[in-house]
Amino acid sequence: MAATQVLKSEWTKIRSVSSTVWTLGLALVVTVGLGLLISILAKNDYDSLNAQDRRVFDPTFTSFAGTSLGQLAMIVFGVLVVSNEYSTGMIRTSLSAVPQRATFMASKVAVATLLALVVGLVTSFISFFLGQAMLGEHKALISDPGVLRAVIGGGLYMTLIAMFSMGVAMMLRSPMLSLGILMPFFFLISSILGNVSATKKIGRFLPDQAGSKIMQVKTPLDDDSPYGPWGGLAIMVLWVVVALIGGYALLKKRDA
Amino acid sequence: MIELEGLTKRYGEKMAVNNLTFTVHPGIVTGFLGPNGAGKSTTMRMMLGLDNPTAGAARIDGKRYAQLKDPLKYIGALLDAKAMHGGRSAFNHLLCLAQSNGIPRARVHEVLDTVGLTQVAGKKAKGFSLGMGQRLGIAGALLGDPEILMFDEPVNGLDPEGIHWIRNLMKSLASQGRTVFVSSHLMSEMALTADHLVVIGQGRLLADTSMADFIRQNSRSYVRLRTPQRERLLDVLHQEGVTVVEAGNGTFEVDGTPSEDLGELAARHQLVLHELSPQQASLEEAFMRLTAESVEYHAHADHAGSGAAPPPPGQGGDWGAGWQQQRKRS
Known part of the structure; x- marks a missing residue:
């Protein structure tokens, strides 16, 4: 079985269902839209900041403020790509056609990841440039040190969120169960753990908190995390790898 | 393959x-x-x-x-x-x-x-x-x-x-x-x-x-006899070279001999018959008996429990046993 055949097949699958369009579309629109709004608010608010806050004001990160909400659509994308197979019964047809489960899973994840990466990068660049346009005199330039890394990092972050969701959905199979765990985790639990001082030390090793460091150009005042932007991203990659290995182990072992 | x-x-x-x-x-x-x-x-x-x-x-x-x-x-x-x-x-x-x-x-x-x-x-x-x-x-x-x-x-x-x-x-x-x-x-x-x-x-x-064998073995017709004179019936049929199988409850099943011949034979020997009826086992019945047997093996205990399939008409509760004898015969 040539891997290219399976990749082509997975591409046909992903482009032929409407959930792909609306989840990725929503991820782009929400991230860009909310980033735009918060950039406008930040510009109006800038004058009321004290000197210290102004020094650490991060125009790049501000334009990515929409990511916190937009990533939820990415999670839905990652979950549906995988769990659609199970909830529809398509998995039995798919695995009859491609009994090599490693090839099947790798192709599915590869195609969905590539698509998420393209959408993630486009979202990231649009968010940055629109956000900076709104920030006016306080804006950052793409040529400023660390900015390009943060913008590309924004796309990588979105991609890794989708990949993590694919791994979790591969383990849990049910779309409702997967979303029921991932959504509150990323939207509520992670930020609560990260903001309560008692749990902060653990919270910053969670995938989203560690990974989002890549989008920062300036370090916030209260931030004493033991890793830099790339270190944070590496922690997130580790989470993704564990989720995907877990997903594969169960796919390999389980009856379809 | x-x-x-x-x-x-x-x-x-x-x-x-x-x-x-x-x-x-x-x-x-x-x-x-x-x-x-x-x-x-x-x-x-x-x-x-x-x-x-x-x-x-x-x-x-x-x-x-x-x-x-x-x-x-x-x-x-x-x-x-x-x-x-x-x-x-x-x-x-x-x-x-x-x-x-x-x-x-x-x-x-x-x-x-x-x-x-x-x-x-x-x-x-x-x-x-x-x-x-x-x-x-x-x-x-x-x-x-x-x-x-x-x-x-x-x-x-x-x-x-x-x-x-x-x-x-x-x-x-x-x-x-x-x-x-x-x-x-x-x-x-x-x-x-x-x-x-x-x-x-x-x-x-x-x-x-x-399929042909299955039909040959299972959709065959036979004649069911019932008599209070078990020994005499067996003797008479034996003398005539007719094979008979006991199906329980005092009934007997005869293959390959028309019911007319059996009736005349019984009359000649003054045998009392309570039943003389031609039977036709359908494939569906044969299949149900075949699978009911497997149900009996596992879920026996009460006889009603073996009713995964309804018993074939006329055979009462003994149809599982009937199948086993039938199988020996075939």
């Missing part, structure tokens, strides 16, 4: 498939028969490498399913009509399957035409009726032009026209020299399509026989 060797699947305490060994040959339609829950679908899923056997193996042309390169070119299967994404069009559903096995796009149009779905190729599968879904599933099975085809309960829920279509399709596939393996829980359906029969009950192999 499909070969099963000691195929076994256990879910916890329950043996879903118990040590199945049989071979499915090319050029004929092989019916895979068993009551609901007998383990037919589980067996088929193991053949396709979807479920892992607890023990034993299933081989397709001598290879395990996972070792097949582009499996759709060896074996096409219809497992259930719902095994597809409802939001995907019929064409794209088939296209993604074709691409995964290196089958050209043109073939997708061909099979859509074969099953008569060309008109709705662009429509989403969730809007399809059961019959259309079944046809789409069959199109997927035919996609790789495979030598082996497997259908799990293909006529379930179909209208008469659809049933007729599937029967003819299976027969024509077999006549092209392909291996056709089709499951059903209806003996009457199999009698019309299958050349060979594999019968399972409670996961165990009950029969592996040609």
Whole structure:
């Protein structure tokens, strides 16, 4: 079985269902839209900041403020790509056609990841440039040190969120169960753990908190995390790898 | 050719498939028969490498399913009509399957035409009726032009026209020299399509026989006699060289001698008969007795519990025993 055949097949699958369009579309629109709004608010608010806050004001990160909400659509994308197979019964047809489960899973994840990466990068660049346009005199330039890394990092972050969701959905199979765990985790639990001082030390090793460091150009005042932007991203990659290995182990072992 | 060797699947305490060994040959339609829950679908899923056997193996042309390169070119299967994404069009559903096995796009149009779905190729599968879904599933099975085809309960829920279509399709596939393996829980359906029969009950192999043999053995006619003079009847029949089998409850069954002759014989010897009746065992009855036996083995205790199938008329509660004697006789 040539891997290219399976990749082509997975591409046909992903482009032929409407959930792909609306989840990725929503991820782009929400991230860009909310980033735009918060950039406008930040510009109006800038004058009321004290000197210290102004020094650490991060125009790049501000334009990515929409990511916190937009990533939820990415999670839905990652979950549906995988769990659609199970909830529809398509998995039995798919695995009859491609009994090599490693090839099947790798192709599915590869195609969905590539698509998420393209959408993630486009979202990231649009968010940055629109956000900076709104920030006016306080804006950052793409040529400023660390900015390009943060913008590309924004796309990588979105991609890794989708990949993590694919791994979790591969383990849990049910779309409702997967979303029921991932959504509150990323939207509520992670930020609560990260903001309560008692749990902060653990919270910053969670995938989203560690990974989002890549989008920062300036370090916030209260931030004493033991890793830099790339270190944070590496922690997130580790989470993704564990989720995907877990997903594969169960796919390999389980009856379809 | 499909070969099963000691195929076994256990879910916890329950043996879903118990040590199945049989071979499915090319050029004929092989019916895979068993009551609901007998383990037919589980067996088929193991053949396709979807479920892992607890023990034993299933081989397709001598290879395990996972070792097949582009499996759709060896074996096409219809497992259930719902095994597809409802939001995907019929064409794209088939296209993604074709691409995964290196089958050209043109073939997708061909099979859509074969099953008569060309008109709705662009429509989403969730809007399809059961019959259309079944046809789409069959199109997927035919996609790789495979030598082996497997259908799990293909006529379930179909209208008469659809049933007729599937029967003819299976027969024509077999006549092209392909291996056709089709499951059903209806003996009457199999009698019309299958050349060979594999019968399972409670996961165990009950029969592996040609349809012709099965009919010869099971749809035979016989005469039932009942008499208070057991010894005399046996003597008389013995003298005349007539074979008789006791069926319990004071009844006897005689093969191959017309009821007229038996009646005259009894009159000549002044034998009292309480019953003299020609009987015809239908295939459905034969199948029910065959599978009821397997139910009895496992879920005995109360006799009513053996009523997975209703007892054949006139045989009261002793029909399981009746089958066992019948089997010895045949």
